Amino acid sequence: MAAWARAVRGLLLDVSGVLYDSGGDGGVPIAGSVEAVRRIKASGLKLQFCTNETQATREGFVKKLQGMGFDISVAEVTAPAPAACRILKERSLRPHLLVHNDLVPEFAEIDKTNPNCVVIGDAAENFTYANLNEAFRVLIGMEKPVLISLGKGRYYKETDGLKLDVGAYMKALEYACDAQAEVVGKPAKMFFESALAEMGVPPQQAIMIGDDIVNDVGGAQQCGMRALQVRTGKYRPCDENHPHVKPDAYVNNLAEAVDIILQQL
C-alpha cells in the first residue's frame, strides 16, 4: 500500500526531535521511539543515526541516549565534529573553535595554535557577544576567511522553547566577513554519503526519517534517498506547504514509520 516503503535495506534516523525532545534536563524520549529502534534492529534492517548534534561528543551523546533506554552505540552515529576533524587534518587547518564546551574533546588531537580557520557549532550559551566578536576578528584577519560550520540548522526545540541553531550564527559571521561557510553535517551531500557508506547501503535502498524539512528531508532526497518527515520535534504544520521540499510521506512519529516499513518487508 505504501509504495514509498518498498525495497528498503537501511534506515537513517535523525535523533533530536525523532527519538527524543531535548531540554535543559537532558531530554525526554518521544513515545514509542525506544521500542521502534529495538524493532528496526530485530528486523535485520541496517540502521545508522545521522545527527547534526554538536553540543556533546559522540560518546557523551550516546551515553545520554542509552540513559533514556535507546539501543545505540558510538559506531552507529554519524555526526559533524568527527567529519570536520577529517577535513581539518586533510587541509592542515588549525581551528579557532566556537563550539559547546562539551564538544571540545572531539578536537583534542587537532592543532589549534595560530588559527587559520574558524569552526562553528551549536555553541548554545557560548554564543556570547564577546565570543562572536572574537571569532569574527579571527576571520576578518585572514586574507580569505575560512569558516567551517557544523550544520546550518535555523532553530530547534527544547523543552523550554525554540532556540536559534548554528545556522543563524553562521549567517551572521558570513555576512560580517563577506564570506561563505563550508557546511559539514546535514544537508551536505557528502555527510549523508558517509552515513550510507557506514551502513553499506546505496541511497536507493535507504530511507531518512527526520523532523527537519530542509536539512533532513531535502538533504536526503538530494542524495537519491527517500525521506519521511515526522510530526514530532520541530515539525510545524506550515512545513507541509514548503515551497521546495516535499517528503515521500508524513508520519505522526517514528513508531508509525517503523510500523509501515516493517509491514512491507
Added chain:
Amino acid sequence: MAAWARAVRGLLLDVSGVLYDSGGDGGVPIAGSVEAVRRIKASGLKLQFCTNETQATREGFVKKLQGMGFDISVAEVTAPAPAACRILKERSLRPHLLVHNDLVPEFAEIDKTNPNCVVIGDAAENFTYANLNEAFRVLIGMEKPVLISLGKGRYYKETDGLKLDVGAYMKALEYACDAQAEVVGKPAKMFFESALAEMGVPPQQAIMIGDDIVNDVGGAQQCGMRALQVRTGKYRPCDENHPHVKPDAYVNNLAEAVDIILQQL
C-alpha cells in the same frame, strides 16, 4: 583641480570613524576633525550629521560629542531610532526591542505591549544568547514576521578592536525566520533623503563623507550624491578594490576633505 568638490552647498558627515574613534571609554576625536567641523560651519555650507549610531539617544550622543569639543546639536543629527519611531506610529506597530539600554528612551512614547514586530539595533552587550532567542521567538510566532533593523552595518571599530554590528544579528534572525528585514538607516535611500531634506539641499549639491564603503559611500551615491571615503575609522586598504562601489575620491581624513572642498568655494 578636484572636480568632485565643485558646486557644493551641503555636507553630510558620518560620525563614528570620521569625527572620532569610539571605544569603551567614550571615544577619541580623530586629529583635525573638531577644527574641520568648525571650518565647515564658518564657511556657510549646510551641514548635517548622518549616523547609524543606535547605542544612545540623540541627546546622549550629542552630549558625548560636545564633550569631545565638537560643535553639534540634536537638530543636526539624522539617526535611525527617530525614523523608526515614525514608521512604528504610521503602521501601528508595537515593537519588541532588541537594542542598547541607552537607546530605549527614544521609544518611550511607543506602545510596546503585545508586540507585533521586532526592532533590532546595535544592542552590543545586550546581544546575549537569551535575548536573541527571545527576539527570535517573537518573530517566529507571527504569521508574517516583521523585523525592523536600525542599519545593517557589518562591523565597526572601537578602541579595543572590531565589533560585529547590527547587520550581522539582523542576518541571523532573517535566516532563522526565513524573513527579510526592513532597514531604517544608511544605506536606505529614504534615510539619506530625510537628511538632505533637513539641510534643504538637493543630492546633486551634497557630498557624503564616511568611512563605510557600502553604507556611507554606496548608499549616498545611490541617492545621486557624491561620496568620499576617509582613510580613518573602519577603512581598510582592501576597500579600494571593492567590486561594486567606487567613491568619488579618497581622502586621508575629514580635515583633508574639508581643505579641498573649501578651496573650491
